[in-house]
Amino acid sequence: MISAAHCLNDNDRFRNLAFAPGWKVDPKDKSKGVAPYGVFPIKPGKIWLDGRYLSQGPVKADDLDFAFLKTGPNSKGQFLENATGMGNELTTLAASGNLNQKNVTLIGFPGSSKSPLVCPSTQTKAYDDRFLEIACDGFAPGVSGGPFLRNFDGKRGDIIGVIGGYKTGGKFDNISYSSQFDADVVRLYNQAVNDYPPDQPSGIDGMGDAGMWRHATAAATGQFHTSSQKTKDGDLIVKWSDGEMTLYPGDQSQGFHTGCTAGQPCETQLAKPNKLWAEYADVITAGDYTGSNAYDLMVKWVDGEVTIYKDIDEKTKLPTSSDEHPSNEIKVAGSGSTWKFAKGIATGKYGGNTWTDDLVVRWADGEVTKYTNVDGAGFHAEQQLLSPNDLWKNHAAIIAGGDFDGSVNSDFDLFVRWTDGELTIYEDLGANGLKKENKLKAANELWTHSRVIVPGEFGGNLWEDDVFVRWSDGEVSIYGNTQADALGREYQLVPPPAHLGLTPGSQRNEESCDTECGPGRLRHLTKS
Structure with missing residues (x-):
């Protein structure tokens, strides 16, 4: 069966999905639906998406928004076409001029509808020479993956598209889109029919390899580049690890601009490799502490000094030695201060003013405190959230601030990765403290290998709910649109290192996740 790629993600290959063809209102109970042909489970691991879509996401790869899934038998032991009859015929429209089609029917299930919405016998036109565009009213969210059927006779037709592509199907309920069906859809179809291994994400060009990213020791997010401020x-x-500091501008599509391509913001070196940042910068975080509507970088140094570098942008040059003090440097805690015992700092909006200038701090003894309205004059309104304790002392490995509940009250949540791999989100920390706890993921081996975690606003919405992760093997991922109770779709920015093979004069070196791992490597081992 075919659907839209944006309805699925790479992790769905390992979840329990099913297809219920002919779903309609139950005549005996209008509030329920009925599957007249039965329910056909999707075979585990049998979902095919283009690897470029998995890597680049729904904006950059919007012309690849289609996916194939292989079903198993229903409860009666029937295979799909034995129960329903022959399916629709996959039909390509290889030339852009072929995107203007007549006698096209559009079908979809808006929202929680129990019956399909059918828009019959209309026509499509080309949009941007890459998409089908069709005008049909009422196609509200939920219709994604619905078919464009040419010459539909009430039972079957030529399937020339599925709702998706441009803006994942369109911004308005009366206009829908589909990616163009060309050689790319045929390749993916043949992959599924022949049961070839599904594509794997291939990473983003210019991000470097896993060997490089093993050396990323910390990260911070904010709207730094002048283009991102807009x-x-x-x-x-x-x-x-060598002390270099690099700014990667966001691309609004779960990724970053790398290098310096014409018409795009440039990757920028803020500090060349140096001993100061390599050996003495202990914790970094970012927020608008100085109230200038521009993001600042906060650094906690190993000796307890805390420094704010005001209004970071692509022109900033950070100091590379202890005797350099640029004009935007503000010292908010001196050497030898209590801050040398701060083990984790999470910036966010936790009930202070309108700026991202509040902190949650985990201390060496497990105490957790909150500071609101931090500014160039220092730390204010300290509130103890937890007294010293062994749980947070020994087991809270990483803390970070984000906004995962989609609320409009600007109260950030606290993301915690524990030493056993459990992920926890404490919702609306400003209002609730650490009382509203959501277990995002139970204890697991994979997340014990996360080394850098930074929630940020890397996608298309306005919330800091996209979770950047650098794994122990150097793989880099973003989990876009993560919610308080569910990780978002995985985007692979940097693939795992090449798999180990034979080395001269030695036996085969078997891979494992014992010493280093990431989601890509784990998938490889699971399939093996």
Whole structure:
């Protein structure tokens, strides 16, 4: 069967999905639906999406928004076409001029509808020479993956598209789109029919390889680049093991601009490799602490000094030695202060003013405190959230601030990765403290290998709900649109290292996740 790629993601290959053809209102109970042909489970691991879509996401790869799934038998032991009869015929429209089609029927299930919405005998036109565009009223969210059927006779027709593509199907209920069906859809179809291994994400060009990203030791997010200050997209500052500091501008599509391509913001070196940042910068975070509507970088140094570098952008040059003090440097805690015992700092909006200038701090003894309205004059309104305790002392490995509940009250949530791999989100920390706890993921081996975690605004919405992760093997991922109770779709920015093979004069070196791992490597091992 065929659907839209944006309805699925790489992790769905390992979840329990099913297809219920002919779903309609139950005549005996209008509030329920009925599957007249039965329910056909999707075979585990049998979902085919284009690897470029998995890597680049629904904006950059919007012309690849289709996917194939292989079903198993229903409860009566019937295979899909034995129960329903022959399916629709996959039909390509290889030339852009062929996107203007007549006698096309559009079908979809808006929202929680129990019956399909059918828009019969209309026509399509080309949009941007890459998409089918069709005008049909009432196609509200939920219709994605619905078929464009040419010459539909009430039972079957030529399937020339599925709702998706441009803006994942369109911004308005009266206009829908489909990616163009061309050689790419045929390749994916043949992959599914022949049961070839599904594509794997291939990473983003220019992001470097896993060997490089093993050396990313810390990161912070904010709207740093002048272009991002206009688009309100999140950028990433990365601290490397050699002390280099790099700014990656966000691309509004769960990724970052790398290098310096014409018409795009440039990746920028904020500090060349140096001993100061390599050996003495302990924790970095970012927020608008100085109230200038521009993001600042906060650094906690190993000796307890805390420094704010005001209004970071692509022109900023950070100091590379202790005797350099640029004009945007503000010292808010001196050497030898209590802050040398701060093990984790999460910036967010936790009940202070309108700026992202509040902190949650985990201390070496497990105490957790909150500071609101931090500014150039220092730390204010300290509130103890937890007294010293062994749980947070020994087991809270990483803390970070984000906005995962989609609320409009601007109260951030606290993301915690524990030493056993459990992920927890504490919702609306400003209002609830640490009382509203959601277990995002139970204890697991994979997440024990997450080394850098930074929630940010890397996608298309306005919330800091996209979770950047650097794994122990150097793989880099973003989990876009993560919610308080569910991880978002995985986007692979940097693939795992090449799999190990034979080395001269030695036996085969078997891979495992014992010492280093990431989601890509784990999938490889699971399939093996």
